[in-house]
Amino acid sequence: KQEVTQIPAALSVPEGENLVLNCSFTDSAIYNLQWFRQDPGKGLTSLLLIQSSQREQTSGRLNASLDKSSGRSTLYIAASQPGDSATYLCAVNTGFQKLVFGTGTRLLVSP
Amino acid sequence: EAGVVQSPRYKIIEKKQPVAFWCNPISGHNTLYWYLQNLGQGPELLIRYENEEAVDDSQLPKDRFSAERLKGVDSTLKIQPAELGDSAVYLCASSLEGGADTQYFGPGTRLTVL
Numbered sequence: 001k002q003e004v005t006q007i008p009a010a011l012s013v014p015e016g017e018n019l020v021l022n023c024s025f026t027d028s029a030i031y032n033l034q035w036f037r038q039d040p041g042k043g044l045t046s047l048l049l050i051q052s053s054q055r056e057q058t059s060g061r062l063n064a065s066l067d068k069s070s071g072r073s074t075l076y077i078a079a080s081q082p083g084d085s086a087t088y089l090c091a092v093n094t095g096f097q098k099l100v101f102g103t104g105t106r107l108l109v110s111p
Numbered sequence: 112e113a114g115v116v117q118s119p120r121y122k123i124i125e126k127k128q129p130v131a132f133w134c135n136p137i138s139g140h141n142t143l144y145w146y147l148q149n150l151g152q153g154p155e156l157l158i159r160y161e162n163e164e165a166v167d168d169s170q171l172p173k174d175r176f177s178a179e180r181l182k183g184v185d186s187t188l189k190i191q192p193a194e195l196g197d198s199a200v201y202l203c204a205s206s207l208e209g210g211a212d213t214q215y216f217g218p219g220t221r222l223t224v225l
Binding site for chain 2: 102
């Protein structure tokens with residue numbers, strides 16, 4: 001059974017810092033991995049999707065990497081802003097669009 | 112373009128009462144998903160539809176939960192009777208096709224069972 005773990009569970013940083021969120025999964029047989037953002041009381045917004053054959057994806061200040069063999073992914077956020085405060089979830093696609101989510105990292109960026 | 116629409120946004124009911132949630136996916140999206148998200152946890156898939164066919168309902172507690180997607184567009188998730196442990200956020204998502212397409216999520220329905 002695929003299990004997804006995210007570390008740390010919570011993170012508080014001052015504005016402007018670069019930061020890394022970690023995601024690990026137990027079964028390397030995945031189709032892709034997605035990073036989502038969830039704001040309080042709202043649904044999930046997809047940030048980046050990395051196919052199993054890719055090593056990384058970039059969107060603006062966000063960069064996600066994938067090391068399938070070791071079962072790890074990282075989300076790098078450059079020059080963090082207060083508007084980045086949210087919960088970040090990673091999810092692995094185990095096939096047939098079945099997503100298995102981690103428990104998330106709650107990020108607070110203070111001005 | 113409108114995103115995934117869910118209603119109601121919030122629902123408070125007494126235990127043993129029935130409750131229903133409605134979802135309208137993004138226009139043209141054939142695949143629809145219902146997820147359950149408990150506080151402090153990631154979402155867990157309850158059921159996935161390809162058009163009007165439920166192709167994965169292995170995680171749906173069928174003794175009290177039911178779902179339908181008539182005409183392959185909007186969908187309803189029902190709980191009858193509700194239990195205290197059903198208090199959670201119920202999320203609906205849709206994607207253009209199955210496979211590797213990105214899933215787009217609605218804002219969810221927060222259910223509180225008293």
